[in-house]
Amino acid sequence: MKLSVEHISKSFEKTQVLKDISLEVKKGEILSLTGESGCGKSTLLRIISGLEAPDDGSILLNGQNITSWKPEKRKFGFVFQNLSLFPHLSVKGNIFYAIKKKDQTAEKLNHLVEMTGLKGLENRYPHELSGGQQQRVALARALAINPELLILDEPFSSLDELLKAKLREEIFDLLRSLHITTILVSHQASDAFLIADKLVVMKDGAIQQSGTPSEVYQKPISPYVSDFFGASVIINAKNKDENIVETSFGSLKIANNRADDFQLFVRPENIQITTSRDFNLSGKVLKKEFKGPHDVLKIGNNSTSEFISLETERCPHEVGETIYLKVPEKEVQIFK
Numbered sequence: 001m002k003l004s005v006e007h008i009s010k011s012f013e014k015t016q017v018l019k020d021i022s023l024e025v026k027k028g029e030i031l032s033l034t035g036e037s038g039c040g041k042s043t044l045l046r047i048i049s050g051l052e053a054p055d056d057g058s059i060l061l062n063g064q065n066i067t068s069w070k071p072e073k074r075k076f077g078f079v080f081q082n083l084s085l086f087p088h089l090s091v092k093g094n095i096f097y098a099i100k101k102k103d104q105t106a107e108k109l110n111h112l113v114e115m116t117g118l119k120g121l122e123n124r125y126p127h128e129l130s131g132g133q134q135q136r137v138a139l140a141r142a143l144a145i146n147p148e149l150l151i152l153d154e155p156f157s158s159l160d161e162l163l164k165a166k167l168r169e170e171i172f173d174l175l176r177s178l179h180i181t182t183i184l185v186s187h188q189a190s191d192a193f194l195i196a197d198k199l200v201v202m203k204d205g206a207i208q209q210s211g212t213p214s215e216v217y218q219k220p221i222s223p224y225v226s227d228f229f230g231a232s233v234i235i236n237a238k239n240k241d242e243n244i245v246e247t248s249f250g251s252l253k254i255a256n257n258r259a260d261d262f263q264l265f266v267r268p269e270n271i272q273i274t275t276s277r278d279f280n281l282s283g284k285v286l287k288k289e290f291k292g293p294h295d296v297l298k299i300g301n302n303s304t305s306e307f308i309s310l311e312t313e314r315c316p317h318e319v320g321e322t323i324y325l326k327v328p329e330k331e332v333q334i335f336k
């Protein structure tokens, strides 16, 4: 199984909401699609699922052009944000909703409720279930059709943080064990989506960056992408000499041939506190906050209003002390 989205564009009236989007999901892969509200994620999902037609471009399933296929023919399973369970149907009725009568066997039901942790709840109605259980019903219903592709549109948004994390992990484990090809859409930035196989980050109707989670996390191409996944340290910089870059916190040895001002990006865990002044950044600890497993330092100096916010392991330095920060060149990304 392979789903290819090729050069999809879409406008509503005069506004272009999707601009030449291309991506690919292979058998058993989990692709996570994220981006700020209004960037076009839902519109893209609607086009993939056949609920909306693109102005340009094609959707291919195993090389076959399915752009004009009706949603039913595509055999995709969905779990939407609002779940859309049928209130007048039991768990069993909801799970079997899209299944032919002859395939509605006790064995199939049993298999689905066991997989999704709903055993014993088959005869309950949606209003008699918790939010997490309702999510499971929606998932079981989507899996019941043996979908070619599963589309999860922000399925965890209504749950509290703890339950969200637990259910997400459980569902990901299940999808991986079943080798179900999945597109997961998230409207929120979250490290949790780094467990997908592929990440696609959208902005203003276009793909900003796509790649493996570690590529996107370690080498984001813009502050927009870096801020989506974890904390980042971004410092204004300019070229000083060949391979020397100057910032208001000191100079660093970094190969860079840009003439204009630019920004240096580095993940906080790649910065080490050191005692050496040479080619390291320096600043005063302005604030130190205890955050359980780590401290957060706010580092500044007199020559600038800029400061570095750094998450570190237990820091022995106190407010007012000057500290030096080692920033390894290979961990630095340059943002224009």
Ligand SMILES: Nc1ncnc2c1ncn2[C@@H]1O[C@H](COP(=O)(O)OP(=O)(O)OP(=O)(O)O)[C@@H](O)[C@H]1O
Pocket: 012, 013, 017, 035, 036, 037, 038, 039, 040, 041, 042, 043, 044, 187
């Ligand atoms: N049927 C429509 N008619 C006109 N404009 C639309 C229609 N559907 C979506 N839009 C517009 O297209 C843009 C993209 O919307 P879309 O719902 O795809 O974004 P999204 O990334 O899913 O946002 P969110 O995270 O808030 O759900 C928005 O500006 C939205 O107002």
